[in-house]
Amino acid sequence: MTKDAWLVVGNGAIGLLWASKLRQLEQPVTVLCRSDVPNGMLTVEDLDEEGSQRQTQYDVEFITKEQLEGKYTKVLLCTKAFDLVAAYLDVRKHTKKRGLIATLCNGLGAQHALIPHLKKQQNLWAGITSEGALKLDSDRVKKTGNGDSFFGLLNQSDTNLYGELFPYPDVQCQNIERRLIEKLAVNAVINPLTAIFSIRNGQVLEAPVKPLFDAAIEELANVMKEDSFKFKTIVGDITSEQLSMRIANVARLTAMNCSSMYEDVRHHRRTENEYISGFFHRETPSTATPLQDAFYTALNDQENLEEHKKKLLAMC
Numbered sequence: 001m002t003k004d005a006w007l008v009v010g011n012g013a014i015g016l017l018w019a020s021k022l023r024q025l026e027q028p029v030t031v032l033c034r035s036d037v038p039n040g041m042l043t044v045e046d047l048d049e050e051g052s053q054r055q056t057q058y059d060v061e062f063i064t065k066e067q068l069e070g071k072y073t074k075v076l077l078c079t080k081a082f083d084l085v086a087a088y089l090d091v092r093k094h095t096k097k098r099g100l101i102a103t104l105c106n107g108l109g110a111q112h113a114l115i116p117h118l119k120k121q122q123n124l125w126a127g128i129t130s131e132g133a134l135k136l137d138s139d140r141v142k143k144t145g146n147g148d149s150f151f152g153l154l155n156q157s158d159t160n161l162y163g164e165l166f167p168y169p170d171v172q173c174q175n176i177e178r179r180l181i182e183k184l185a186v187n188a189v190i191n192p193l194t195a196i197f198s199i200r201n202g203q204v205l206e207a208p209v210k211p212l213f214d215a216a217i218e219e220l221a222n223v224m225k226e227d228s229f230k231f232k233t234i235v236g237d238i239t240s241e242q243l244s245m246r247i248a249n250v251a252r253l254t255a256m257n258c259s260s261m262y263e264d265v266r267h268h269r270r271t272e273n274e275y276i277s278g279f280f281h282r283e284t285p286s287t288a289t290p291l292q293d294a295f296y297t298a299l300n301d302q303e304n305l306e307e308h309k310k311k312l313l314a315m316c
């Protein structure tokens with residue numbers, strides 16, 4: 001049986017937020033939950049046009065893996081990078097062979113790792129978002145910052161049901177790899193700094209962290225121009241001023257948000273370090289990204305964060 005509803009995989013902050021966005025378009029939505037399956041409505045807290053708090057309810061179907069049936073033509077995977085491939089494999093037999101698979105996760109690596117597992121005629125739409133969201137409960141999310149979202153084709157088949165059109169308005173882009181790397185840079189600066197220094201996004205623009213923020217941006221802009229950087233042809237033209245404006249803008253728009261990595265550290269959960277600073281640690285020469293290397297090391301050694309904070313502050 002073909003299912004026309006979107007299957008959103010993961011009732012985390014981004015999965016719940018996107019389930020509501022799809023419902024706003026009057027698309028039927030099923031949300032697959034790994035644990036904690038709610039049985040009521042989805043509630044989204046955000047601000048209205050006057051800036052007052054409001055709550056909106058959406059009727060989405062929450063299900064467990066055991067309740068999956070039929071074959072979905074549109075799947076949106078909203079897990080952390082390290083869960084992405086396993087989440088797809090969990091639902092694979094309930095995906096239509098000419099359907100689309102979309103991802104919304106930070107970092108780089110997991111999206112490409114998914115490609116060999118796809119059914120031959122499935123299109124992979126990689127997505128990124130700079131909206132901020134905080135999960136309050138298994139059926140409740142708070143929107144904590146405005147931002148933009150983009151989806152682009154990472155893997156394409158000629159005979160896909162949706163062809164080259166992503167069935168959500170105003171998010172489609174041509175060069176998704178460039179967007180993914182730009183977003184990787186945003187996360188490689190904001191996420192480790194907020195997680196290591198226990199601060200909200202907006203505080204990366206304040207003392208004592210601001211000099212580290214500036215130095216981390218300079219470091220990334222320089223490494224993207226290195227011949228040895230494998231995505232140089234895609235992002236080598238980005239200047240440190242452009243990168244700085246972009247990242248500072250995200251920090252301002254999500255100023256009150258705790259980044260997803262800070263949330264993970266606070267709740268003693270696994271972080272996306274391997275897919276963010278770990279990407280630069282592995283993919284660039286050993287002396288090219290001392291700050292990313294230091295972030296990577298600090299996040300892998302959270303028992304000694306105080307020591308790492310001192311070392312980092314001394315680096316600028």
Ligand SMILES: NC(=O)C1=CN([C@@H]2O[C@H](COP(=O)(O)OP(=O)(O)OC[C@H]3O[C@@H](n4cnc5c(N)ncnc54)[C@H](OP(=O)(O)O)[C@@H]3O)[C@@H](O)[C@H]2O)C=CC1
Binds near residue numbers: 032083086106257
């Ligand atoms: N939160 C934010 O403000 C932003 C987050 N992002 C990125 O979006 C992605 C998602 O982040 P976020 O929503 O915050 O993360 P969360 O940890 O809140 O949510 C991830 C969800 O995926 C679920 N999940 C994992 N594997 C499976 C599976 N096999 N089947 C079903 N569900 C599964 C988890 O289940 P369980 O509850 O059991 O762990 C969890 O609910 C990350 O890459 C993040 O970096 C991007 C921009 C902003």
Ligand SMILES: CC(C)(CO)C(=O)C(=O)O
Binds near residue numbers: 106132147250258259
């Ligand atoms: C955009 C930002 C920085 C929002 O917090 C994010 O991507 C995250 O938290 O992972």
